[in-house]
Every structure is written in C-alpha cells, then in structure tokens.
Amino acid sequence: MLDKERSFARIRILLRGVVFAQVQRPASLALVLFFALALDAGNLSAAPATLATAGVSSAGKPAADAGETIFRRGIQGSGQALVATRDGGVQLQGAAAACINCHRPSGLGAKAGRDTIPPITGRYLFHPRAKDMEDLDLPYVDGIRADRDPYTDETIARAIRSGLNSEGKPLSYLMPQFALNDADMAALIAYLKRLDQRRPRGVADTVLHFATIITPDADPVKRRGMLDVLQQYFTDKNVFPLGATPPLRTSRRMMFMVNRRWQLHVWELTGPSDGWEQQLKQHLAAEPVFAVLSGLGGKTWAPIHAFCEDEAIPCLFPNVETPVGGDSDFYSLYLSKGVLLEAELIAKKILGADGTGRGRAVKSVRQIYRAGDSGEAAAQALAAALKQHGIAVSSRVVRPDENVAKALKGAARTDALVMWLRPADIAALAAAPAPKASTAVFMSGLMGGLEHAPLPPSWRSSTSLAYPVDLPERRRYRVDYAFGWFAIRHIPVVAEQVQADTYLACGLLAETLSHMVDTFVGDYLVERIEDMLERRILTGYYPRLTLASGQRFASKGGYIVRFAEPDGVRLVAEGDWIVP
Template structure:
C-alpha cells in the first residue's frame, strides 16, 4: 500500500479536470524556447526530484504524506513522457507542453469530429498560474487538486526551471517524424548468417507493405466518419543499419547512420555479439530500441530506452543454476566451453555467479583451438556436465554417458547425433502449446509467400513490429519516444499476439520481459532472473 501511495502521490495536478487526455496533445503549436540550462535543471526536478544544487525536492500531500527526492519527482506518476498513466481508480493526466500551455482548439476535418474531440476544459497555464497551483494545490478554476497530489515548496528559481522543462516536454515532434513519414531502423550486427538476416528483412518488408497500404485509406475514413484512432496518418519508412567490423567502431557507425537519416525508434534487430554498443547509443540518443533479438543484452546497464525479450544466454545460465540446485545432490558439476567464445564465456560466468555456494562445486573445462579436442567431457566423479558449445563444436565430441548432460538451446537449438540423451535448456517451450502459439504467425507468413526457415527470427520480428504498431495506434498523433516505450511496456502484458516466449511481462520501468527457461523432459518452466528496473 505504501508503494502505491508513494507513486500516486507524485501525480502533479492529478484531478479536478486540470488537464485534458492524451488525445488533446495533438496541437503542435510552437512555444518560446527556454534557456538550455534552465530546461536541463528542470528536467532533473521532473525526472529525479533533485534541484540544481543537488537538493532533494519535497512535496506534501493533502493527506499529510511527505515525499522527497525521487519519490516526489513528477515522472513518478506522469511518467518520463509527461503523458500520465492510470492505476486502479486513479488517472494521472498529461502535463506535456501542449497540455499545459496551449489553448487547444480541436483540429478536425468536420464539425462532427470536432464535437467528438471536445473542447478545452480550462484556459492555458502560464508560469505564474503554474507556480500558484504547484504551491497551493488549487487549480486555475479555484478547485482543489486530488488529495494525493503533493504541494511543492519550490523556490521561484526552481519553479522557473521546472516550467522551462515543461515547455519542452513533448512540444516539438522528435527526430524521425515529419508531416508525412515516421522513420524506423533495424540494426544487424556483423556475423549474422545470411538466412537469419533474410528472414528478418522479409518480415519487415511484408509488415511495412501491409501497414502503408492500410494508411492510404485512413484520411478518407477520417473525413467520412468519427475516426479518432490513428489520426496521425504517417507512412512507415524503414532503414537497415548493417554494422561492420569490431564492436569498438559500431558507435560511430550508428552515429553516421543516424545523422544521415534520424529515426523515431529502433525495432527488432539481430546479433549474437554484445549489445552494449547499441544499448549505449540508444541511451545517448534517447532512442527507443524495441525487442532486439540478441543473446547478450546489456541489461545490467542503466536503461530507459531498450526493451529486451530476455537476458538471452544469461537467462539460460541463471535458470539452469536454479534447476541444478533443486534437482542434484551434493557434488561437482563441470561446465565445458571453448576459450575466446564471448557467448560461452558469458554463460559460464553467469552460471558460476548464480549457483548457490556450499552444495554444488562448479569446475571449468576450457577447450582450446586444438582440432583434436579432449575425448572426455567432464571429470571422473562429476554429478553432471554443462556444455556451452554450438552444434558444430559438439559434432566432434561425445558426452559422458553416466551423468546428466545439459546443452544450451541458444548455442545448439537441436542436439546433434550422439547427443540425443542430453537435456536441452531453452528460453521458450516446445510441444503442442508452442505449436498452437506460433500457428498464427505461420499463417501470416504463408499468406505473404514468405518461405519457411529461421522461425524464431520470423516470429519475434513480427511480434516486435506489431508491438510498435499497437503503440503507434494508441499514441494517436502525440509523438514521443518516451511514450512509445511506456506503451510497449504496457501492451506486452495484455497483447494476444504470439512470440516465441510463452510468457512476457513488464512491470513499471522494467526492461526485460521473459524470466523462465525450460529443461527438456520437464513440463514446468524454471523461473530465473527478475530484471532490474530502469532509473
């Protein structure tokens, strides 16, 4: 209860009709540009609850609850986008520049639609009236704000800073959006097999073709009836950003791509190398990256803008650790991997971190580049062997027959000949439930004459595109990168669309959606990591 109150109590200007809903934030009327320094200081107040000199702000609700610092920050309830949210019976209204400071005359193609869009519920705020409301808890019409809305004792300078930032919040359309088009990019790391790259791009081409074909009729539907949804009729334009060379050069390549054509968001993407350079680029550019297909996400870094399907091969290692701890007796487990393989080394390190100490001893067997590998994997007296090798590497080896052997589904999606008795650890299920779930995607692919193959890439690429499509629909014409992330965060929990993962869920500010692994031969998943929330 305390957490719920703390979040809701930060809802600046919560009730009493103080603001209009998100659909009203469509009037992109220019506002006076504030000083950069003041807006930056105001952003710290808005997002973190900290003033220029590092002092935590303080807010007091009508019910006496005192909040400080992060808990008192506007973004706690109005979200980083400024478009608000809802939790139970409480609705947090938008406080973007267009919602606060504009006289929002409805923009409509006909009187009928103008009537449905409604009229402004109050005059626009200015700096003085905003300051009075924040300090007194009384809106411009003389009505008290909601009881959970704090009253802020901000100084005149701090109020100017906050107002300066609010004048920028959602006011100009972000880069990558113009009057006609909205631009997206998908990023592909070096070394991705041609078959996986082709599978991804075939789904992109078909989805965008369908999307843009439907958009052609939307203006006519709007003028003919009461269409409020998808009022932002933009053509989707996609760009393929193919990276080259070693990771230390990817940041500059991404910057060159972006400077040549800014995009609104990155969607899906492929790569089995460390996603950290792309993650850092997204944070630096404040650019959403929605559901990339990567085995090495940078999920431990500060994260506002990248939503991952899972922790990739790290999830497999953490789930396997929990499985081993719950099923094996005391003893030693040997994990086998090839030195110099980043994926295998990351998985081995994660398993070592996640295994509880005291019950199971974990030993490493590191294979070199010798074409004549060791004949025996593991050691005499082991209770299990964990193998972090791909199918090609496994083909020249033989498992130890007397102990359980675990293989990584990320590295070896199917056990090669001779390894059929091994246990496969995977990030998604198999069997009838999986077949039923992906059947809809197979039908979609078949209807568009997209060849079979690389099904995991196809299913999750379509899911990522569909998530962005749903978010853009609900966004109407309130283009905001932060709002896009917030909508995807919400929609992942409620969509009926299929992905390879049977369970996807995101809490507030969480950025990793899947937390289960499956061990072949078992019907129930193993719950592994719970992703850390973003800042």
C-alpha cells in the same frame, strides 16, 4: 576483447541508467496499485542522490539544470532530496517523489483503469481554452483537457505546491504537494516548457522512418529470415490508403487511423565492434529514424544498446542472444534476457531453488564454451551466481580448431557439466563417452537449437536444457498465425524463433502506434509499449509478456527440460515455469 567491450559499455550504462531504473518506480501503495507494479519505493532515494552529486543525468550526460534533476530524480538544486506530501500525511522523499513516477519520462502522463495522469509538458499546460477537441490543435494523449483555463507560471507553482489546478480547483488525490523554493520552482517550470519541444526524428507528414541494425557477425541465415519478415510487413503496412493527419475531431475518429507510410532502413555494420557507434551516428545523420525495430546481433550488442540510449532512440526487441544485462536503461526493450536468463535458470536448478533438485548437493561445476561466442557471457554470469554459494566453477574454452570431445576430458570429475555450444559441437558429442549418471549435465537451449538440438541419443537421458521460451505444444496456437502469414506470403521459414520474434515486434509496433494517434514522441512510444504489452494475446514463443516501468525484458522466466525419448524431439519439463 569481448570482456573489455562489455565492461566499457556497462560502465557507461551504469552511469547513464541506474537512476532511470530507480526513479521510474511508483512512490506509494496507491501508485503501486495504479501502475500494477510490485516494486519497493522505499529503496529509491540513495542512488539518485549519489549520481546527482556527480552531475550525471538519466541519459548519461551532464545534468542540464535543476529542473531536470527535480523531474527525473527528485533531487533539488541544493542536492537535497525533494520532499512531497500526499493526502493523509504520507511523505515522499527523493526519487520516490520525482515527477517521472507518474507523469513518465515523456511528461505525457498515463492512464490505468479509471485513473488518468494528465500531460504536463508546456504545450499542454499553456494551451488556450477550447470548447472541444475539434478546436484543440494538439496531439492526442489520454488525460488531455480542452475546456479549462491555460496555466501560467504562477498557477503551475500553485498546483505543485498546493494541489490546485489552473482554475483553483483541487487536483486528484494522486497529486502530491511539493516543497520547492522559488529558484527550483522556476527551474522545474522551465524544464516542463521545453520537455516536448524537440521535433521528432524520422517523422514526416506522410512517412515514419525506422531502422533495423545487423552486426557483421550475425548469422546469415537468420539475417535473411528476419529481413524477409520485416520487408514484407512494411510492404503490407503500406498498402493502406495514405494521407496527411486530419484535424483532431475526436479521439474516437483518430484512433487506429493509418495515415503514414512506413519506411525501413537497413543499417549493416562492418568491422570491429569498437567502430560501430561511429557508423551508427553516420547512419542516423544520413537517415534519421523514429525507432529501431528488431535487428540481429552476434556475440555482442552492447555498442548498439549504448548508441540507442545516448541518442534517445527506442530500440524495440532485437534478436540477440546476449542483451545488455540489467533493467537499468530506458530506450532498449528486449523480449528476453537470452542466454543470461538461461544462466539464471541453470543456477536455480543447481542450487535446488525450483524445488526439484537432483538429490544431492553440487559442489563443483565445469563449463565448456567457445571464446567470443554468446556462451562466454553466459558462463561468466553462471560462475558469478554459483560462486556466491561456495560452488567451485571451472571453465574449459574450446579452441577454434579443437574438437569438443577433447575438451570434455576431466568433466567426469565434477558434479555438474554445463555446455554452451552450437549445433555442430553438440552433434560432435557422439564421439565422446556419455557422462556418468552421477554428473548433472546442462546445455543452452537457445544456442543448441531448442527442441531441434542435435543431441546424440546417448546424451539425451542425462542432459537437461535451459529453455527460456514456452513448451512447443503450449506455444503452438500463439505462433500459428505468424507461420500462416509466412506461408501466404511465400516467406521461407529458415529461422523459426527469429522470424516469429520479428513478426511479433512488428505487430507490437503497429498496435502501439495506432493507440498513440499522432503523438510521435520516442519516450511516449516506449511508455505505451510498457502499458499495452501485457494485454497482447498472441505472444509468440513466450507464455506472457509484461513491461512495468523500469523493466526492459518482457519475458521473465523459462523451463528446465529434457528430451522425452532418445530419438525424438518431444520435450518434457522437469518442473514448473521458473522466474529467477
């Protein structure tokens, strides 16, 4: 059942999101530097053209019109690749020329260093001239201009084709000049006019509404810990004086103002996963929300991921061990790939790609996991990675009533043993003989409890842990603030990483909203998080967090570690931080 659910979700996600991952990459070296992205724009034209032919939009729905496909994918109404020319004669084609690369999915632009990409949605393009910001009744974004002539359809067309602004002055060198016929130009202008016309869900004059989602198979201890943090954070946030948004006087006056109360809605799902999306739609209809914050999943998060992408709702850093793989969608952001990242770390270690190999080639690998648990997806990912290199991989699924020691029979005949097990099963390894010295043994750190994994002393000298977070002594100063906050507010620490990650998600949301001022657009929220995340100092369990456009996983790597002594919890890394 899990395979069917995951396959179905991934098919929809592929159709909905492959284009999105491609078209958000920058189009030239100048923009690579501008957005600090090490991405290859030369590979951006094939997939969008294929999907555009199929009539699938970046949100997984039928393409609205030629204007949207031009803006998001760089595909003209005829189906041909969009062509643009930058100063110096550099030519861009297809997705590399799409407007979304610079002006972002929201159309509200971006700012990096001294360079600013202005907003190009209808209400910003057509606003009347104003003497200063005090007279400009528009939500504040970087790049907004008050003292200029409003655009018309004709001057927008001139700007796109010839690079001249509403007053006939040259635009920035970053702005390419596009070859568009009249029909495509009209379609693009119509799309810009309606791009930001939707009234944001979950946004009232004095309240911002957020949801957190909990699946029925989520760990009840982690659930309580997460909700304690969320509810207390919302309580603290709402202590500040409230009031309606004041007139926009200056960007300085507006920055960091707290003018809306936060309201948390807890959406508890029930029953089989194939009914979750319908439940979520009912929740959304009854309680419209601006974004989903944190959350807690069990064996699958795919239906929630698909729902948030379909409904264009930002889903910010849920606590899930098996996020939906890949960077293909836009609205769902994760702190880590979880056990899927662990599979990549173990694969690199087995293949010797981190330079610290075990001294001999691994030809056969045996994996052990319980059906339906997070380890099943991780085992499948690892098997796929190893089989590409000719390594034989076999799996042993532990039955619900079976002791894990029995499942280990025959493991000694393989070069490597990989265990995707929970603490109870790990503790039960005491009844099984330790593997031979010639067998490399790996286990999931996330599933086992990281440094608190109850690995029997007889197994510690031979077992390596996939560890997709920073080492305990290195992360201590980054989590001390959160745990101090818990202590002052008498929040019991029952699930350390879940509670630290939840607190981190809350802080990231609060900081991002303060910089958004009063521009409550879901796409813009995601874009601002992408821009701001790498400047975050307190990053919790992770040494560094970054989200370039087209990336959905903020922490990119991890360690392979082992216990330093048979009876302690101190870990030592077997090599440097690994980014698969």
